[in-house]
Amino acid sequence: xxxxxxxxxxxxxxxxxxxxxxxxxxxxxxxxxxxxxxxxxxxxxxxxxxxxxxxxxxxxxxxxxxxxxxxxxxxxxxxxxxxxxxxxxxxxxxxxxxxxxxxxxxxxxxxxxxxxxxxxxxxxxxxxxxxxxxxxxxxxxxxxxxxxxxxxxxxxxxxxxxxxxxxxxxxxxxxxxxxxxxxxxxxxxxxxxxxxxxxxxxxxxxxxxxxxxxxxxxxxxxxxxxxxxxxxxxxxxxxxxxxxxxxxxxxxxxxxxxxxxxxxxxxxxxxxxxxxxxxxxxxxxxxxx
Numbered sequence: 001x002x003x004x005x006x007x008x009x010x011x012x013x014x015x016x017x018x019x020x021x022x023x024x025x026x027x028x029x030x031x032x033x034x035x036x037x038x039x040x041x042x043x044x045x046x047x048x049x050x051x052x053x054x055x056x057x058x059x060x061x062x063x064x065x066x067x068x069x070x071x072x073x074x075x076x077x078x079x080x081x082x083x084x085x086x087x088x089x090x091x092x093x094x095x096x097x098x099x100x101x102x103x104x105x106x107x108x109x110x111x112x113x114x115x116x117x118x119x120x121x122x123x124x125x126x127x128x129x130x131x132x133x134x135x136x137x138x139x140x141x142x143x144x145x146x147x148x149x150x151x152x153x154x155x156x157x158x159x160x161x162x163x164x165x166x167x168x169x170x171x172x173x174x175x176x177x178x179x180x181x182x183x184x185x186x187x188x189x190x191x192x193x194x195x196x197x198x199x200x201x202x203x204x205x206x207x208x209x210x211x212x213x214x215x216x217x218x219x220x221x222x223x224x225x226x227x228x229x230x231x232x233x234x235x236x237x238x239x240x241x242x243x244x245x246x247x248x249x250x251x252x253x254x255x256x257x258x259x260x261x262x263x264x265x266x267x268x269x270x271x272x273x274x275x276x277x278x279x280x281x282x283x284x285x286x287x288x289x
Contacts, residue, residue, distance in 0.1 A: 001017045001135070001137065001168070002017060002170060002172075003017050003018040003030070003035070003168070003183075004035065004169065004170045005171045006170045006172075006173070007070075011070045011071070012070060012072070012073060014027060014068055017167070018031035018068065019068055020065075020068075022202060022257065022261065026065045027065075027068055027071070029060075029189070029206075030183040030186040030187065031066075031169075032062060032066050032091060032098070032099045032186075033058075033099075033182045033185060033186050034175070034180075034182055035071065035073040035169065036060060036089040036090075036091055036099060036101040037058065037089075037101070037178060037179045037181075037183070038073065038170065038179050039091075040075045040087045040089045040101065040103040041103075041178055041179060043087050043089075044085060044087060044105060047077050047080055049080050049085050050082060050083070050107050052083075052107040052108055053083075053084075053085050054212070055103060055178045055181070056105060056106040056209065056210055056211075057104040057208070057209050058101065058206075058208040058210075059101060059102045059206075059207045059208075060101040060185075060206050060207075061099065061100050061101070061204075062099055062204055063097060063098055063099055064096075064098050065098075066091065066098040067098075070093070072092050072093075073091050074089065075087050075088065075089035075103075076088055082107070083107040084104070084105070084107070085105040086102065086103070086105075087103045087105070088103075089102075089103065122241070122245055122246055123161060123221055123223040123239055123241045123246070125241070125242070125243050126163045126221075130147055130148075131149055132149055132150075132165065134151065136151075137164065137165040137167050138162050138163060139162065140161075140162050141154075141160060141161040141162065142156055142158035142161075143160075144156065144158050145158070150264075151263050152264050155194070155196060155262070155264055156195070159224050160190075160191050160192075160194060161191060161221060161222060161223040162187060162190060162191050162221065162222050163219065163220070163221045164220050164222070165219055166217075166219065167183075169183060175218065177213050177214040177216065177218060178213070180214065180220070181210065181214050181220060181240070182208060184220045184240075185206050185208040186252075187222055188203070188222060188236060188237075188238045188250045188252040189201060190222075191222045191238050192227050192234070192236030192252070193236065193254055197260055198260035198261055199257070199260055199262075200256060200257055201234050201254035201255060201256060201257055202255055202256075202257045203252050203254050204252075204254055205252060205253050206250055206251070207250065207251045208240070209248045209249050210247055211247055212248075214240075214242055215244055219243065220240060221241045222238040222239070222241075223239045225237045225238055225239050225249070232256035233254070234254045234256075235252070236252055237249055238251075
């Protein structure tokens, strides 16, 4: 299951997996963040910077609903040094800016000798043999239920975790660990804002911070850590982990959605009733937001 097909001119044409569950006419945040990360990483690769540079912070602003239509992701280097590279990326549809991101890459400098406090509790990954039962390549955990291959038992007010299996960002391309992490980071909304009435919030941004590169198997977990909500605005933080341990955090701000989404039934939607071809015209429909 891929989010995009890359045309020869670099335009990304969305596939059904990229459809947002909020409405068939929009791109999901995972696809937007992933496309931006791909552009940022390609800019780094062409920069001639140090091979020791690795992603440390990824900040995405979802400026307006991206349409389920072709888009173009571009990136430029703002600062390139021996141990630091800052890149700005943009996603446009019909020359309208729909999303932007900033990537900070840092070079490792070797271990340090001092001891510093860190949380002692580490999220427990799911069993190795547990696999998704739905079209969405992820499995779920809530405190009272444990890990399951289906979202069905988890529409509750418990603290949640999820485990995401890799999927292609662009058909025919293996996503890099950073590109995959950037896409998965959008799921902070699911792990933090999914309650007993469904998912009632929609992401406005995300900030992913990483201390190391995710594992080569591209499997990543998110565990809800902090959530605050008032008058239709939610802020939340989740721990990012893999089978080797904790590697970072993701923070998101979200707005109350016009109507909740029932995550127990959306997993079978992508690809079931829509063509594998998205419209080839470029553009963003006129609408507020």
